[in-house]
Amino acid sequence: MSEQPVVPDVAAPAGRGPLLEVVGLAAYVRLGLFGIIGQHTWDAPDLASSQRMLAIGLRVGEQQGRLLAIGASHGVEPVELMRPFAGVLDSFEARTPESSWWEGLLKGVVGHGVASDLCRLLARGLPGDLAAQVVGAMEYTDDDERATSIVRAGVEADGRLGSRLALWGRRVVGESLSLSQALLTTRPSFGELARAAMPATVAPEGPSADVVAWVLGELTAEHTRRMDRMGLAA
Amino acid sequence: MSEQPVVPDVAAPAGRGPLLEVVGLAAYVRLGLFGIIGQHTWDAPDLASSQRMLAIGLRVGEQQGRLLAIGASHGVEPVELMRPFAGVLDSFEARTPESSWWEGLLKGVVGHGVASDLCRLLARGLPGDLAAQVVGAMEYTDDDERATSIVRAGVEADGRLGSRLALWGRRVVGESLSLSQALLTTRPSFGELARAAMPATVAPEGPSADVVAWVLGELTAEHTRRMDRMGLAA
Numbered sequence: 001m002s003e004q005p006v007v008p009d010v011a012a013p014a015g016r017g018p019l020l021e022v023v024g025l026a027a028y029v030r031l032g033l034f035g036i037i038g039q040h041t042w043d044a045p046d047l048a049s050s051q052r053m054l055a056i057g058l059r060v061g062e063q064q065g066r067l068l069a070i071g072a073s074h075g076v077e078p079v080e081l082m083r084p085f086a087g088v089l090d091s092f093e094a095r096t097p098e099s100s101w102w103e104g105l106l107k108g109v110v111g112h113g114v115a116s117d118l119c120r121l122l123a124r125g126l127p128g129d130l131a132a133q134v135v136g137a138m139e140y141t142d143d144d145e146r147a148t149s150i151v152r153a154g155v156e157a158d159g160r161l162g163s164r165l166a167l168w169g170r171r172v173v174g175e176s177l178s179l180s181q182a183l184l185t186t187r188p189s190f191g192e193l194a195r196a197a198m199p200a201t202v203a204p205e206g207p208s209a210d211v212v213a214w215v216l217g218e219l220t221a222e223h224t225r226r227m228d229r230m231g232l233a234a
Numbered sequence: 235m236s237e238q239p240v241v242p243d244v245a246a247p248a249g250r251g252p253l254l255e256v257v258g259l260a261a262y263v264r265l266g267l268f269g270i271i272g273q274h275t276w277d278a279p280d281l282a283s284s285q286r287m288l289a290i291g292l293r294v295g296e297q298q299g300r301l302l303a304i305g306a307s308h309g310v311e312p313v314e315l316m317r318p319f320a321g322v323l324d325s326f327e328a329r330t331p332e333s334s335w336w337e338g339l340l341k342g343v344v345g346h347g348v349a350s351d352l353c354r355l356l357a358r359g360l361p362g363d364l365a366a367q368v369v370g371a372m373e374y375t376d377d378d379e380r381a382t383s384i385v386r387a388g389v390e391a392d393g394r395l396g397s398r399l400a401l402w403g404r405r406v407v408g409e410s411l412s413l414s415q416a417l418l419t420t421r422p423s424f425g426e427l428a429r430a431a432m433p434a435t436v437a438p439e440g441p442s443a444d445v446v447a448w449v450l451g452e453l454t455a456e457h458t459r460r461m462d463r464m465g466l467a468a
Contacts, residue, residue, distance in 0.1 A: 031275070031284055031285065031288055032276060034275055035272060035273075035275040035277075035284070036276070037272060038269060038273055038275055040289060041265070041269040041274070042265075042269030042270070042273070043269075047316060047317060047320045048313045050240050051312050051316070054265055054268050054295055057268065057272060057291065058292060058296070058299075061291065061292040062292070063287075064288065065292075078285050079285060086281045093276075
Protein backbone atom coordinates (compact mmCIF):
# COMPACT_ATOMS: atom_id res chain seq x y z
CA MET A 1 0.00 0.00 0.00
CA SER A 2 1.38 3.34 -0.99
CA GLU A 3 0.50 5.11 2.25
CA GLN A 4 2.17 2.44 4.37
CA PRO A 5 5.42 1.17 2.90
CA VAL A 6 6.91 -2.15 3.90
CA VAL A 7 8.49 -1.57 7.26
CA PRO A 8 11.99 -2.79 8.07
CA ASP A 9 12.89 -4.06 11.52
CA VAL A 10 13.83 -0.83 13.24
CA ALA A 11 14.71 -0.11 16.83
CA ALA A 12 12.05 1.22 19.17
CA PRO A 13 11.98 4.98 19.51
CA ALA A 14 13.81 6.12 22.63
CA GLY A 15 11.49 6.53 25.59
CA ARG A 16 8.82 4.25 24.19
CA GLY A 17 9.00 2.26 27.38
CA PRO A 18 8.89 -1.43 28.20
CA LEU A 19 5.08 -1.64 28.43
CA LEU A 20 4.58 -0.66 24.80
CA GLU A 21 7.47 -2.90 23.80
CA VAL A 22 5.86 -6.00 25.29
CA VAL A 23 2.39 -5.10 24.09
CA GLY A 24 3.70 -4.38 20.60
CA LEU A 25 5.49 -7.72 20.37
CA ALA A 26 2.49 -9.60 21.76
CA ALA A 27 0.13 -7.91 19.28
CA TYR A 28 2.48 -8.63 16.39
CA VAL A 29 2.81 -12.28 17.39
CA ARG A 30 -0.98 -12.53 17.40
CA LEU A 31 -1.15 -11.01 13.93
CA GLY A 32 1.24 -13.73 12.79
CA LEU A 33 -0.74 -16.44 14.54
CA PHE A 34 -3.97 -15.18 12.98
CA GLY A 35 -2.27 -15.53 9.58
CA ILE A 36 -1.15 -19.10 10.29
CA ILE A 37 -4.58 -20.08 11.56
CA GLY A 38 -6.34 -18.47 8.63
CA GLN A 39 -3.98 -20.09 6.18
CA HIS A 40 -4.86 -23.50 7.60
CA THR A 41 -8.58 -22.96 8.03
CA TRP A 42 -9.68 -23.81 4.54
CA ASP A 43 -7.52 -26.86 3.91
CA ALA A 44 -8.29 -28.47 7.27
CA PRO A 45 -8.99 -32.22 7.01
CA ASP A 46 -12.71 -31.74 7.57
CA LEU A 47 -15.44 -29.19 8.15
CA ALA A 48 -15.39 -29.49 11.94
CA SER A 49 -11.66 -28.72 12.04
CA SER A 50 -12.12 -25.78 9.68
CA GLN A 51 -14.77 -24.35 11.94
CA ARG A 52 -12.57 -24.83 15.00
CA MET A 53 -9.72 -23.01 13.28
CA LEU A 54 -12.02 -20.10 12.54
CA ALA A 55 -13.11 -20.00 16.19
CA ILE A 56 -9.48 -20.06 17.36
CA GLY A 57 -8.62 -17.30 14.90
CA LEU A 58 -11.42 -15.15 16.27
CA ARG A 59 -10.16 -15.55 19.84
CA VAL A 60 -6.62 -14.66 18.75
CA GLY A 61 -7.94 -11.59 16.97
CA GLU A 62 -10.01 -10.52 19.97
CA GLN A 63 -6.96 -10.93 22.16
CA GLN A 64 -4.95 -8.78 19.79
CA GLY A 65 -7.72 -6.21 19.99
CA ARG A 66 -7.27 -6.01 23.76
CA LEU A 67 -3.51 -5.53 23.32
CA LEU A 68 -4.04 -2.83 20.69
CA ALA A 69 -6.43 -1.11 23.10
CA ILE A 70 -3.65 -0.91 25.69
CA GLY A 71 -1.46 0.76 23.07
CA ALA A 72 -4.27 3.11 22.09
CA SER A 73 -4.80 4.08 25.73
CA HIS A 74 -1.19 5.32 25.60
CA GLY A 75 -1.78 7.16 22.36
CA VAL A 76 -0.09 4.61 20.09
CA GLU A 77 -1.95 3.40 17.02
CA PRO A 78 -1.90 -0.32 16.05
CA VAL A 79 0.61 -0.11 13.21
CA GLU A 80 2.97 2.14 15.20
CA LEU A 81 2.71 -0.21 18.15
CA MET A 82 3.77 -3.25 16.11
CA ARG A 83 6.13 -1.53 13.70
CA PRO A 84 9.32 -2.13 15.73
CA PHE A 85 8.68 -5.86 15.40
CA ALA A 86 7.69 -6.02 11.74
CA GLY A 87 9.71 -8.80 10.19
CA VAL A 88 10.96 -10.43 13.38
CA LEU A 89 9.02 -13.61 12.57
CA ASP A 90 10.17 -13.78 8.95
CA SER A 91 13.30 -15.78 9.64
CA PHE A 92 11.34 -18.16 11.87
CA GLU A 93 8.77 -18.63 9.11
CA ALA A 94 11.41 -19.14 6.43
CA ARG A 95 13.22 -21.73 8.53
CA THR A 96 10.11 -23.78 9.34
CA PRO A 97 8.36 -24.53 6.04
CA GLU A 98 5.64 -27.02 6.88
CA SER A 99 4.99 -30.00 4.62
CA SER A 100 1.46 -30.79 5.81
CA TRP A 101 -1.60 -29.23 7.41
CA TRP A 102 -0.67 -30.89 10.70
CA GLU A 103 2.81 -29.42 10.65
CA GLY A 104 1.37 -25.98 9.97
CA LEU A 105 -1.05 -26.34 12.87
CA LEU A 106 1.69 -27.52 15.23
CA LYS A 107 3.92 -24.68 14.10
CA GLY A 108 1.22 -22.28 15.25
CA VAL A 109 0.75 -24.06 18.55
CA VAL A 110 4.44 -24.49 19.37
CA GLY A 111 6.08 -21.50 17.73
CA HIS A 112 3.57 -18.91 18.69
CA GLY A 113 3.04 -20.67 22.00
CA VAL A 114 6.68 -20.02 22.87
CA ALA A 115 6.45 -16.42 21.68
CA SER A 116 3.32 -15.86 23.75
CA ASP A 117 4.95 -17.44 26.79
CA LEU A 118 7.87 -15.06 26.30
CA CYS A 119 5.50 -12.09 26.19
CA ARG A 120 3.68 -13.25 29.32
CA LEU A 121 6.97 -13.74 31.13
CA LEU A 122 8.24 -10.29 30.13
CA ALA A 123 4.93 -8.73 31.13
CA ARG A 124 5.39 -10.11 34.63
CA GLY A 125 8.43 -7.82 34.87
CA LEU A 126 6.21 -4.73 34.54
CA PRO A 127 4.91 -2.89 37.62
CA GLY A 128 2.00 -4.77 39.26
CA ASP A 129 -1.03 -3.16 37.65
CA LEU A 130 0.46 -3.10 34.19
CA ALA A 131 1.61 -6.70 34.49
CA ALA A 132 -1.92 -7.82 35.35
CA GLN A 133 -3.37 -5.74 32.52
CA VAL A 134 -1.08 -7.19 29.86
CA VAL A 135 -1.18 -10.79 31.11
CA GLY A 136 -4.97 -10.50 31.32
CA ALA A 137 -5.17 -9.35 27.71
CA MET A 138 -3.18 -12.41 26.68
CA GLU A 139 -5.27 -14.99 28.51
CA TYR A 140 -7.01 -17.60 26.41
CA THR A 141 -6.74 -20.91 28.15
CA ASP A 142 -9.80 -22.22 26.35
CA ASP A 143 -8.51 -21.66 22.87
CA ASP A 144 -5.02 -22.83 23.56
CA GLU A 145 -6.71 -26.00 24.79
CA ARG A 146 -8.79 -26.22 21.68
CA ALA A 147 -5.82 -25.97 19.32
CA THR A 148 -3.91 -28.53 21.34
CA SER A 149 -6.99 -30.75 21.46
CA ILE A 150 -7.11 -30.86 17.65
CA VAL A 151 -3.52 -32.07 17.58
CA ARG A 152 -4.13 -34.50 20.41
CA ALA A 153 -7.12 -36.09 18.68
CA GLY A 154 -5.14 -36.47 15.46
CA VAL A 155 -2.21 -38.04 17.29
CA GLU A 156 -4.44 -40.45 19.17
CA ALA A 157 -6.00 -41.58 15.89
CA ASP A 158 -2.66 -42.08 14.11
CA GLY A 159 0.46 -43.05 16.02
CA ARG A 160 2.77 -42.39 13.08
CA LEU A 161 1.47 -38.83 12.92
CA GLY A 162 2.52 -38.51 16.57
CA SER A 163 6.09 -39.57 15.81
CA ARG A 164 6.36 -37.18 12.87
CA LEU A 165 4.89 -34.29 14.81
CA ALA A 166 7.13 -34.89 17.82
CA LEU A 167 10.16 -34.50 15.56
CA TRP A 168 8.66 -31.45 13.92
CA GLY A 169 7.90 -29.94 17.32
CA ARG A 170 11.60 -30.18 18.24
CA ARG A 171 12.58 -28.35 15.09
CA VAL A 172 10.01 -25.62 15.63
CA VAL A 173 10.81 -25.13 19.30
CA GLY A 174 14.49 -24.79 18.49
CA GLU A 175 13.76 -21.96 16.08
CA SER A 176 11.35 -20.39 18.55
CA LEU A 177 13.93 -20.38 21.32
CA SER A 178 16.52 -18.87 18.97
CA LEU A 179 14.09 -16.09 18.17
CA SER A 180 13.36 -15.54 21.85
CA GLN A 181 17.06 -15.35 22.62
CA ALA A 182 17.62 -12.84 19.82
CA LEU A 183 14.79 -10.64 21.11
CA LEU A 184 16.16 -10.77 24.65
CA THR A 185 19.69 -9.88 23.70
CA THR A 186 18.97 -7.21 21.09
CA ARG A 187 16.21 -5.28 22.87
CA PRO A 188 17.49 -3.89 26.19
CA SER A 189 14.02 -3.34 27.64
CA PHE A 190 13.26 -7.05 27.25
CA GLY A 191 16.42 -8.02 29.11
CA GLU A 192 15.46 -5.69 31.94
CA LEU A 193 11.88 -6.97 32.08
CA ALA A 194 13.10 -10.56 32.17
CA ARG A 195 15.43 -9.72 35.02
CA ALA A 196 12.59 -8.05 36.90
CA ALA A 197 10.41 -11.11 36.31
CA MET A 198 12.98 -13.52 37.81
CA PRO A 199 12.19 -14.81 41.28
CA ALA A 200 14.53 -13.31 43.91
CA THR A 201 15.89 -16.78 44.67
CA VAL A 202 17.33 -17.14 41.14
CA ALA A 203 20.37 -14.85 41.33
CA PRO A 204 18.74 -11.66 40.01
CA GLU A 205 22.09 -9.87 40.32
CA GLY A 206 23.90 -12.18 37.92
CA PRO A 207 25.06 -11.31 34.40
CA SER A 208 22.64 -10.98 31.48
CA ALA A 209 23.59 -14.41 30.19
CA ASP A 210 22.08 -15.90 33.33
CA VAL A 211 18.84 -14.03 32.74
CA VAL A 212 18.65 -15.32 29.20
CA ALA A 213 19.38 -18.86 30.33
CA TRP A 214 16.66 -18.62 32.97
CA VAL A 215 14.12 -17.37 30.43
CA LEU A 216 14.95 -20.10 27.93
CA GLY A 217 14.61 -22.66 30.71
CA GLU A 218 11.16 -21.34 31.59
CA LEU A 219 10.06 -21.35 27.95
CA THR A 220 11.34 -24.88 27.47
CA ALA A 221 9.46 -26.09 30.54
CA GLU A 222 6.21 -24.53 29.25
CA HIS A 223 6.83 -26.09 25.86
CA THR A 224 7.27 -29.52 27.45
CA ARG A 225 3.96 -29.16 29.29
CA ARG A 226 2.24 -28.09 26.07
CA MET A 227 3.64 -31.07 24.16
CA ASP A 228 2.50 -33.35 26.99
CA ARG A 229 -1.02 -32.02 26.68
CA MET A 230 -0.96 -33.01 23.00
CA GLY A 231 0.41 -36.47 23.73
CA LEU A 232 3.67 -35.60 21.97
CA ALA A 233 7.20 -36.30 23.23
CA ALA A 234 8.93 -32.95 23.77
CA MET B 235 -9.90 -35.82 12.46
CA SER B 236 -11.14 -39.26 13.36
CA GLU B 237 -14.36 -38.10 15.02
CA GLN B 238 -15.29 -35.91 12.06
CA PRO B 239 -14.49 -37.52 8.71
CA VAL B 240 -14.19 -35.46 5.55
CA VAL B 241 -17.72 -34.70 4.51
CA PRO B 242 -18.85 -35.20 0.91
CA ASP B 243 -21.28 -32.83 -0.73
CA VAL B 244 -24.58 -34.42 0.26
CA ALA B 245 -28.13 -33.26 -0.29
CA ALA B 246 -29.96 -31.51 2.52
CA PRO B 247 -32.11 -33.78 4.66
CA ALA B 248 -35.75 -33.62 3.64
CA GLY B 249 -37.73 -31.05 5.58
CA ARG B 250 -34.70 -29.00 6.54
CA GLY B 251 -36.40 -25.98 5.11
CA PRO B 252 -35.25 -23.00 3.06
CA LEU B 253 -34.21 -20.88 6.06
CA LEU B 254 -31.56 -23.34 7.17
CA GLU B 255 -30.48 -23.84 3.57
CA VAL B 256 -29.72 -20.15 3.07
CA VAL B 257 -28.16 -19.73 6.49
CA GLY B 258 -26.02 -22.83 5.98
CA LEU B 259 -24.73 -21.63 2.63
CA ALA B 260 -24.07 -18.12 3.97
CA ALA B 261 -22.17 -19.50 6.98
CA TYR B 262 -20.13 -21.80 4.76
CA VAL B 263 -19.27 -18.99 2.36
CA ARG B 264 -18.02 -16.97 5.33
CA LEU B 265 -15.89 -19.86 6.50
CA GLY B 266 -14.32 -19.87 3.04
CA LEU B 267 -13.85 -16.12 3.05
CA PHE B 268 -12.23 -16.25 6.49
CA GLY B 269 -9.77 -18.78 5.06
CA ILE B 270 -8.94 -16.57 2.07
CA ILE B 271 -8.50 -13.52 4.27
CA GLY B 272 -6.37 -15.38 6.77
CA GLN B 273 -4.23 -16.86 4.02
CA HIS B 274 -3.49 -13.37 2.74
CA THR B 275 -3.02 -11.66 6.09
CA TRP B 276 0.59 -12.53 6.68
CA ASP B 277 1.96 -11.93 3.20
CA ALA B 278 0.22 -8.59 2.76
CA PRO B 279 2.45 -5.90 1.21
CA ASP B 280 2.85 -4.08 4.53
CA LEU B 281 1.93 -4.10 8.19
CA ALA B 282 -1.05 -1.78 7.81
CA SER B 283 -2.60 -4.06 5.18
CA SER B 284 -1.96 -7.13 7.34
CA GLN B 285 -3.75 -5.50 10.22
CA ARG B 286 -6.67 -4.52 7.99
CA MET B 287 -6.96 -8.09 6.77
CA LEU B 288 -7.12 -9.31 10.35
CA ALA B 289 -9.85 -6.77 11.12
CA ILE B 290 -11.83 -7.84 8.05
CA GLY B 291 -11.41 -11.49 9.02
CA LEU B 292 -12.79 -10.77 12.48
CA ARG B 293 -15.88 -9.08 11.07
CA VAL B 294 -16.46 -12.03 8.70
CA GLY B 295 -16.10 -14.42 11.61
CA GLU B 296 -18.50 -12.42 13.80
CA GLN B 297 -20.97 -12.39 10.95
CA GLN B 298 -20.67 -16.14 10.62
CA GLY B 299 -21.29 -16.39 14.35
CA ARG B 300 -24.60 -14.58 13.93
CA LEU B 301 -25.59 -16.98 11.14
CA LEU B 302 -24.59 -20.02 13.22
CA ALA B 303 -26.69 -18.61 16.06
CA ILE B 304 -29.75 -18.64 13.77
CA GLY B 305 -29.04 -22.30 13.03
CA ALA B 306 -28.56 -23.05 16.73
CA SER B 307 -31.88 -21.36 17.54
CA HIS B 308 -33.44 -24.01 15.28
CA GLY B 309 -31.51 -26.79 16.97
CA VAL B 310 -28.90 -27.22 14.23
CA GLU B 311 -25.23 -27.25 15.20
CA PRO B 312 -22.64 -25.37 13.08
CA VAL B 313 -21.14 -28.34 11.28
CA GLU B 314 -24.57 -29.85 10.53
CA LEU B 315 -25.76 -26.48 9.28
CA MET B 316 -22.90 -26.15 6.77
CA ARG B 317 -22.47 -29.83 5.91
CA PRO B 318 -24.77 -29.82 2.85
CA PHE B 319 -22.50 -27.24 1.29
CA ALA B 320 -19.12 -28.74 2.17
CA GLY B 321 -17.08 -28.77 -1.00
CA VAL B 322 -19.28 -26.47 -3.10
CA LEU B 323 -16.49 -23.87 -3.27
CA ASP B 324 -13.76 -26.40 -4.16
CA SER B 325 -14.28 -26.20 -7.89
CA PHE B 326 -14.37 -22.40 -7.73
CA GLU B 327 -11.11 -22.41 -5.77
CA ALA B 328 -9.45 -24.90 -8.11
CA ARG B 329 -10.42 -22.87 -11.16
CA THR B 330 -9.20 -19.53 -9.80
CA PRO B 331 -5.61 -20.05 -8.64
CA GLU B 332 -4.26 -16.59 -7.87
CA SER B 333 -0.77 -15.58 -8.90
CA SER B 334 -0.32 -12.66 -6.52
CA TRP B 335 -1.51 -11.28 -3.20
CA TRP B 336 -3.66 -8.77 -5.04
CA GLU B 337 -5.36 -11.47 -7.07
CA GLY B 338 -6.05 -13.42 -3.90
CA LEU B 339 -7.56 -10.37 -2.25
CA LEU B 340 -9.72 -9.57 -5.27
CA LYS B 341 -10.84 -13.20 -5.44
CA GLY B 342 -12.15 -12.81 -1.91
CA VAL B 343 -13.86 -9.52 -2.68
CA VAL B 344 -15.40 -10.57 -6.00
CA GLY B 345 -16.00 -14.30 -5.58
CA HIS B 346 -17.32 -14.23 -2.08
CA GLY B 347 -19.03 -10.92 -2.79
CA VAL B 348 -21.13 -12.63 -5.45
CA ALA B 349 -21.83 -15.59 -3.16
CA SER B 350 -22.89 -13.24 -0.37
CA ASP B 351 -25.09 -11.28 -2.74
CA LEU B 352 -26.72 -14.56 -3.76
CA CYS B 353 -27.38 -15.42 -0.13
CA ARG B 354 -28.86 -11.99 0.57
CA LEU B 355 -31.06 -12.25 -2.50
CA LEU B 356 -32.29 -15.72 -1.53
CA ALA B 357 -32.91 -14.56 2.05
CA ARG B 358 -35.24 -11.89 0.72
CA GLY B 359 -37.45 -14.76 -0.49
CA LEU B 360 -38.03 -15.90 3.09
CA PRO B 361 -41.09 -14.75 5.10
CA GLY B 362 -40.68 -11.14 6.34
CA ASP B 363 -39.24 -11.65 9.83
CA LEU B 364 -36.86 -14.39 8.78
CA ALA B 365 -35.69 -12.38 5.78
CA ALA B 366 -34.81 -9.44 8.01
CA GLN B 367 -33.07 -11.71 10.50
CA VAL B 368 -30.85 -13.38 7.90
CA VAL B 369 -30.09 -10.24 5.89
CA GLY B 370 -29.30 -8.46 9.16
CA ALA B 371 -26.82 -11.16 10.14
CA MET B 372 -25.08 -10.70 6.79
CA GLU B 373 -24.71 -6.94 6.96
CA TYR B 374 -21.21 -5.55 6.98
CA THR B 375 -21.11 -2.51 4.79
CA ASP B 376 -18.10 -1.16 6.65
CA ASP B 377 -15.90 -4.16 6.08
CA ASP B 378 -16.91 -4.69 2.52
CA GLU B 379 -15.87 -1.07 2.05
CA ARG B 380 -12.60 -1.68 3.80
CA ALA B 381 -11.64 -4.62 1.60
CA THR B 382 -12.60 -2.73 -1.51
CA SER B 383 -10.71 0.33 -0.25
CA ILE B 384 -7.49 -1.70 -0.04
CA VAL B 385 -7.89 -2.70 -3.69
CA ARG B 386 -8.84 0.82 -4.70
CA ALA B 387 -5.77 2.36 -3.05
CA GLY B 388 -3.52 -0.20 -4.75
CA VAL B 389 -5.10 0.44 -8.13
CA GLU B 390 -4.80 4.21 -7.74
CA ALA B 391 -1.11 3.84 -6.94
CA ASP B 392 -0.39 1.53 -9.88
CA GLY B 393 -2.39 1.74 -13.10
CA ARG B 394 -0.98 -1.50 -14.48
CA LEU B 395 -2.22 -3.32 -11.40
CA GLY B 396 -5.67 -1.95 -12.25
CA SER B 397 -5.58 -3.43 -15.76
CA ARG B 398 -4.43 -6.81 -14.51
CA LEU B 399 -7.00 -6.90 -11.72
CA ALA B 400 -9.83 -5.88 -14.05
CA LEU B 401 -9.05 -8.91 -16.23
CA TRP B 402 -8.77 -11.13 -13.18
CA GLY B 403 -12.08 -9.84 -11.84
CA ARG B 404 -13.79 -10.94 -15.06
CA ARG B 405 -12.39 -14.43 -14.69
CA VAL B 406 -13.43 -14.67 -11.05
CA VAL B 407 -16.91 -13.31 -11.59
CA GLY B 408 -17.48 -15.80 -14.39
CA GLU B 409 -16.69 -18.67 -12.07
CA SER B 410 -18.78 -17.13 -9.30
CA LEU B 411 -21.81 -16.81 -11.56
CA SER B 412 -21.38 -20.43 -12.72
CA LEU B 413 -21.36 -21.54 -9.10
CA SER B 414 -24.44 -19.44 -8.34
CA GLN B 415 -26.26 -20.94 -11.31
CA ALA B 416 -25.35 -24.47 -10.22
CA LEU B 417 -26.65 -23.81 -6.71
CA LEU B 418 -29.90 -22.37 -8.06
CA THR B 419 -30.58 -25.24 -10.43
CA THR B 420 -29.54 -28.14 -8.21
CA ARG B 421 -31.14 -27.07 -4.91
CA PRO B 422 -34.92 -26.70 -5.32
CA SER B 423 -35.35 -24.57 -2.22
CA PHE B 424 -32.99 -21.95 -3.69
CA GLY B 425 -34.98 -21.79 -6.92
CA GLU B 426 -38.17 -21.26 -4.93
CA LEU B 427 -36.59 -18.59 -2.72
CA ALA B 428 -35.28 -16.76 -5.75
CA ARG B 429 -38.72 -16.83 -7.32
CA ALA B 430 -40.25 -15.47 -4.12
CA ALA B 431 -37.61 -12.71 -4.05
CA MET B 432 -38.44 -11.52 -7.58
CA PRO B 433 -40.43 -8.31 -7.83
CA ALA B 434 -44.01 -8.97 -9.00
CA THR B 435 -43.34 -6.89 -12.11
CA VAL B 436 -40.69 -9.34 -13.37
CA ALA B 437 -42.87 -12.23 -14.55
CA PRO B 438 -42.84 -14.32 -11.36
CA GLU B 439 -44.97 -16.96 -13.09
CA GLY B 440 -42.43 -17.71 -15.79
CA PRO B 441 -40.30 -20.85 -16.11
CA SER B 442 -37.32 -21.53 -13.82
CA ALA B 443 -34.87 -20.45 -16.49
CA ASP B 444 -36.28 -16.95 -16.23
CA VAL B 445 -35.74 -16.93 -12.48
CA VAL B 446 -32.13 -18.01 -12.90
CA ALA B 447 -31.55 -15.38 -15.56
CA TRP B 448 -33.03 -12.70 -13.30
CA VAL B 449 -30.80 -13.74 -10.38
CA LEU B 450 -27.67 -13.76 -12.53
CA GLY B 451 -28.60 -10.31 -13.82
CA GLU B 452 -28.94 -9.00 -10.27
CA LEU B 453 -25.63 -10.53 -9.22
CA THR B 454 -23.89 -9.10 -12.26
CA ALA B 455 -25.25 -5.63 -11.53
CA GLU B 456 -24.01 -5.80 -7.92
CA HIS B 457 -20.62 -6.99 -9.18
CA THR B 458 -20.41 -4.04 -11.54
CA ARG B 459 -21.12 -1.62 -8.70
CA ARG B 460 -18.49 -3.31 -6.54
CA MET B 461 -15.87 -3.11 -9.31
CA ASP B 462 -16.76 0.57 -9.79
CA ARG B 463 -16.12 1.23 -6.12
CA MET B 464 -12.64 -0.23 -6.55
CA GLY B 465 -11.93 1.80 -9.67
CA LEU B 466 -11.86 -1.37 -11.79
CA ALA B 467 -13.59 -1.92 -15.14
CA ALA B 468 -16.19 -4.68 -14.70
